[in-house]
Each structure stands twice: as C-alpha cells, then as structure tokens.
Amino acid sequence: MRDLHELPKLRDSLSYMYVERAVIERKQYAIEVIDQQGRTLVPVASLCLLMLGPGTNITHAAIKVLADNGCSVLWVGEDATRFYAQGLGETRKAYRLLRQAELASDPEKRSQVVMHMYQMRFNEELDPGLSLPQIRGLEGVRVRRAYSQASITFGVPWQGRKYDRTSWKRSDPINRAISSANALLNGICHAAIVSGGYSPAIGFIHTGKQLSFVYDIADLYKKEITIPTAFQVVSESSEKVESRTREACRERFLKVKLLQRILPDVDQLLDIENNIIKGEGDFDEDSALPAALWEPLIDEETELSWS
Secondary structure, eight states: OOOGGGSOOGGGSBOOEEEOSEEEEEETTEEEEEETTEEEEEOOTTBOEEEEOTTEEEOHHHHHHHHHTTOEEEEEOGGGOSEEEEOOOSOOOOHHHHHHHHHHHSHHHHHHHHHHHHHHHHTSOOOTTOOHHHHHHHHHHHHHHHHHHHHHHHTOOOOOSOOOTTOGGGSOHHHHHHHHHHHHHHHHHHHHHHHTTOOSSOOSSSOSSTTHHHHHHHTTTIIIIIHHHHHHHHHHOSSSHHHHHHHHHHHHHHHTTHHHHHHHHHHHHTTOTTOOOOOSSOTTTOTTOOOOOOOOOOOHHHHHHHO
16 A cells, blocks of 8 residues: 655755657656657656656656656646646645635635735735725735836836737837746646645635636745746846746745745645644545545434434
8 A cells, every 4th residue: 555655845946847749658666758869758756846848748657657756747738837637646635635725705804815825925924904995906016016126127118918819929128028938837826726736726825616716825926036037038138038037936946945835824824723624544645545424413412303
C-alpha cells in the first residue's frame, strides 16, 4: 500500500513545467519528454504541476507515475493562457473541502472570509464599518495605483488593462505579459488548491465558475508578483514576452517561496487549524480505507419529542 506521507510536500516542490508539441512517456519512476530537441528526463517526485500545451501526447503510464507522485496535471492552451482540464491532486482527505463548503454556504461566514481576503490584499486591518462595495472600490484604486507605479518604476507606457481574448496578438506587449503571468499564477494556485484537497470551484469573492476559488487566491499575490514581473520583462524587451514572462515568473515564484505560502494562507483564511473535521482514519495512508457515515446532529429536546 503506498504511503503519501513519503512523498515530497507541496512546499518543497518545483513550481511547474510547461510542455508543448512533444511526446511524454514514462521512464522508470520519472517521465521523459521527447521533442525536436531530443529526450529530456524529468523527475516527477518533486514536481508540483505539469502543464500540457498544444501538440502534446502523453501515455497512460506517464499519467500514472505523475498521479502516484502527487503531481497535478493541467491541460492548457498555447503559452498556458487558457485552462481546459485538470488531473487529480495528491491528498485523499476531504476535511478542507467540507470546511470550504460550510463557509461558502453561510452568507455571514462567507462575508467574513471575503473581508479576510481583502485584508490580506491590503496588508492592513479594514474599517469594520465599510461595506463590501466600498472595499471593492478601494481595492480597485489600489490595483490601478500598482499598475501606474510599476509603469513609472520600469519605464513602460501604460494605457490601462486592455486585451481582446479573441485576438491575443492585437494586445500590447505589457497586457500580454500580464495575462501570461496571471495564467501561470492561476496554474500554481490551482495546483496548490487541488493538492490541499480544496475545490477550485467554490469561491468566495468570485463565483459561478469552476475556477472561482483559484481566482480568489491568485488575486492575493498579483500585486506582489505578477504585476512587477510583467513590467520588468517588457522593460527589457517587447519581443517574445510570453516565453520570457514564463521564465521570469518561474524565478519569481521560487524567490518569494510561493509554494510554501499558498496552502498556509488558504488554511489561515478558512481557519482550518481550529476547525479540522476529525476522521476515523488516514485516507492519505490508505486511500482505499472506507469512510465514516454521516449522522445528523440531534439535540436532547428534539430527541425527547420523538420518544
């Protein structure tokens, strides 16, 4: 029986690997990427996320070794700018998901989580008297200020966040760089969310989409990571901004230790430490272990009325 406790933790993993126009096969306990450049052996025990772009063929055996090592797999568009599907994360426990669903289903509790998210973005306490629209307005001002400041710092002209999803190349270099950086950040956050056992669909600020929670969490880091990274890339050159942004983001993710931060930040937002649902077994140690049965809570007065 495999023991997932023996696998490297998410926080110790490499951030991600993007592959396109290649064949991926299993090679012993690793995967091998075969393309026009030759063959590249990739250890997957410490890989957090594999992003499969257009023209990629992957074998069943390769998917199995990725799953066995807790590496999430995303099927994405060219340059990782679109998301299509995901593979399974590494945990088999559900207490984080149950807590997430509980908070999202109660309007009062959900509002508290939303407030905590905005506090993390502002990095300061908010006036409790502010309404949600007022807080969102303040956040919008701060994001626009972040863009303007980055424009001044890196000397990149800024005309606003404008891009046409149906015509990617018509966007200016800085908007393409920002979109590319945000797509990568979404992928990393998605991998962390799935790895921790959360649902990427149950959002608090964003809602109604299968990636709502991914957008919620990614927004926590954009001002710090993707905005300055994108402006720096374009300040150096307006050529090949997508590929250069990917490289710069990989270095930035490593420098700020993003993978060490995401799950602890999410756990803190949802107060997981104080609200762990106790199970009757370790499903990561034995994924085939039967789960307990749910029982409704009945108080004494209700129980007496039935007798």
